[in-house]
Amino acid sequence: MSPAANRPTAAPPDSDDRASARARLPADDPAIFDMDLDGLAARWGSAMERSPMSGEAMTGADRRAQALGVPGAVLMEHAGTAVAAAVRALGVRTGRWGTGPILVLCGPGNNGGDGFVAARRLARLGAQVVVGFVASEARPEGETSGRNWDRLAAEANVTRIHTALARDLAILGQGIDRAAVVVDALLGTGVRGALRDPIRSAVELVRHAHDAGVPVLAVDTPTAVDLTSGEATDPVVRADVTVTFHRPKVGLLTRRGAALAGRVLVAPIGIPPEADRG
Numbered sequence: 001m002s003p004a005a006n007r008p009t010a011a012p013p014d015s016d017d018r019a020s021a022r023a024r025l026p027a028d029d030p031a032i033f034d035m036d037l038d039g040l041a042a043r044w045g046s047a048m049e050r051s052p053m054s055g056e057a058m059t060g061a062d063r064r065a066q067a068l069g070v071p072g073a074v075l076m077e078h079a080g081t082a083v084a085a086a087v088r089a090l091g092v093r094t095g096r097w098g099t100g101p102i103l104v105l106c107g108p109g110n111n112g113g114d115g116f117v118a119a120r121r122l123a124r125l126g127a128q129v130v131v132g133f134v135a136s137e138a139r140p141e142g143e144t145s146g147r148n149w150d151r152l153a154a155e156a157n158v159t160r161i162h163t164a165l166a167r168d169l170a171i172l173g174q175g176i177d178r179a180a181v182v183v184d185a186l187l188g189t190g191v192r193g194a195l196r197d198p199i200r201s202a203v204e205l206v207r208h209a210h211d212a213g214v215p216v217l218a219v220d221t222p223t224a225v226d227l228t229s230g231e232a233t234d235p236v237v238r239a240d241v242t243v244t245f246h247r248p249k250v251g252l253l254t255r256r257g258a259a260l261a262g263r264v265l266v267a268p269i270g271i272p273p274e275a276d277r278g
Helices: 015-023 030-034 037-043 055-067 072-093 110-124 143-154 166-172 199-211 255-261
Strands: 102-106 129-134 158-163 181-185 216-219 241-245 263-267
Touching (some): 030 037, 055 072, 072 263, 102 199, 110 216, 129 166
Parallel strands (some): 129 158
């Protein structure tokens, strides 16, 4: 018998590497920044294949994950990193990556915090990023979101703008058609009732950008689309791509929700399975 016959049967080439990559979370997986949208969907396939959940269930899972010891800052870092990878992929697919600034519109809550993380990641990829903090408050609501807002001050490729009034957004929107991509990180699972300014004016700005041919990516859900019912108030964001987290959302699977969300990617962010229960 030849020496080769004494060797144990080898695993398929790179099978361990592929399994390891699938298990990595976005912030620990730099390869996602070289992937197109199909590649991201495949990379996050296990999350995309999970059973759908409501917006309320997602809020509960997020809280239980933190009670189980997963820091909110870690969840936000994974979420924002996933968004950044998808923004780059969308920009490349549409031929707009590097053609103009990326506009990230961020609300005062955790959805906005995800947007701040995405802005930082995009800036470090070399993109010019304009971040509009859309709120009457001077600072984001949560400690983690506030910390990520503050971190942007040190990023050379980021311009921060506080848009507290509708007229601020009107100024920000001048030349919106030159943006490479617009990111809607205004409101996520906490949407309730009719929108009020300045969020309402920000949604109108996103709609104007979309009508002008600028690709739009929504964080978690297009603003004003309910993640549980899929119903939407007016005005509402119409996205080309939506990045939601942990598990698919039932509201984005309805006819109305799906039409407004565009292509939906589901990114894992480190919520443990036991956080889904309870």
